[in-house]
Amino acid sequence: MTKRPNEKNERLKRRFLEYRKFARQLSDKSLDKELTALERFDLWNGRKDFAKFHVQWAMGFRDHLERAKTKTGQPMSKSTARAIMTTLREFTLWLSQQDGFRSRIRASDAEYFNLSRRDEAEARAAPARPAPSMKQALRALEIVPATTPREMRDKALFGLLCLTGIRISALISLRLKHVDLDDKSVTQNPREVATKFGKSMHTFFAKGFPEAEVALRAWITHL
Template sequence: MTKRPNEKNERTKRDFLNYRKHAKQLSEKTLDREVAALERFDVWNGRKDFAKFHIDWAMGFRAHLEQAKTAHGKPLGKSTQRAIIATLREFVIWLSQQDGFRRRIRVADAEYFRLSLRDEAEARAAPERPAPSIKQAQRALATMPEENPRDLRDKAIFALLCLTGIRVGALITLKIKHVDLEDKSVTQNPREVATKRGKSIVTFFSKGFKEAEEVLGKWMAYLDEAALYSPDDPLFPATALEAEGTDGFKVSGFQRRNWTTTEPVRRLVNAAFKNAGLEAFGPHSFRHMLSRHVARNCNSVAELVATSQNLGHTDVLTTLRSYGHINRDDQRRLVTGEESDELIE
């Protein structure tokens, strides 16, 4: 049976999380993961007073994580173990500098919260993420209906993802003025668009998606000519619902505001791929799709760098490590200059 929370430990965890939030400026999503990591350690350790910390706790907890299972009964992934361990390491470093703890805990004690070199390498290895091919995205876009304004909006969302690979959090906060069809660009101003880490990003339309440009243009023309939206109105307004007697709610046009959650975008993207008879990829998969396509087909380093900037990456290595995975057949073709027998057949 799990012991009741230790009040002193709870106050200490709260102080640490306030430090991480306000001094380190971590996002709420990251803080949630750190809360879970601290709670996991605290429960495993029987709620013992943090002030009595000993390096045996760190070594024991590492062993515990190696044997731990997920909710589905599978072993914890190395990257998950690494994230949990990293939080505990930061926590112990912070503790070593706090009144009431510094006599007992040293900065060096935090070093015991580390994976083995082998496990660290495995945790850092970027897994191949599922992503559609350019042809699959084109097919899914072509099969999406345009029977009403809501269909057209959803198809325009899919089109913009094809063209830019924009992060879904930024997409739902775009205003009409941020898209320039003539310049084929999207200006992600962090003062108005929810960009990652508040970066200013200018993204241009990727080549090969002429039909996506047409869909986006048709939607923006509807907003301007039929809906009479202004440049400061949302590019993708939220769906409006109205009560329908005792039968619940029905769709009733749009609300002149942005969505407050990314879930509607995830649902419509999943549905678009499924309806085209394909795997249900998510919005983030477009970033993998575009970067992999360029990694396999670019003719210069400059083209790769331009794609990296287009995705909002500060360092081109981020693009290569996280998105630029080359499969076995492409690796063989690029290195040897020969097609594999399977491809030739």
């Protein structure tokens, strides 16, 4: 049976996440992942008071992650384990700087939340993601219908994706004013477009996709 949350631990988690959000400028999505990592560690450790931290906890948790399985029964990926350990390392480092913890936790204790060198190298070696070739993308553009307004929109969006390689979250938040057909470019204003890390970007169309430009122009003209 799962122990009830430790109120002291919960308050520390909340303060840490506030620090990460406002001082480290993490997104809500990243904060959710960090909260999940903290909760996983807290549950594994039986909700013991963080103030009683010992490096044995970190070493035991690393062993736990090495044996952990996913919902499908597969071993946890090294990249996932690395992300969890990174959160715990940052949390421990933050704790070592808080009043009431400086004499109990040293900054060097955070280093125990590290994977082995082999696992760290495996976590960093991200496998190449499969992607369609230009020939496949052109073929898809060719067969996508554009007889109704919805089909015109879909083809224009797919065309813009081919032309710019823009992130999906940014693509669906673009406005007409961000697309310059004459300049063959897209301006991603982070105040209005969901760009990664809130960065401003100016992207020019890739060559080799004339049908994509035709579809994009047709949709903008229709609007």
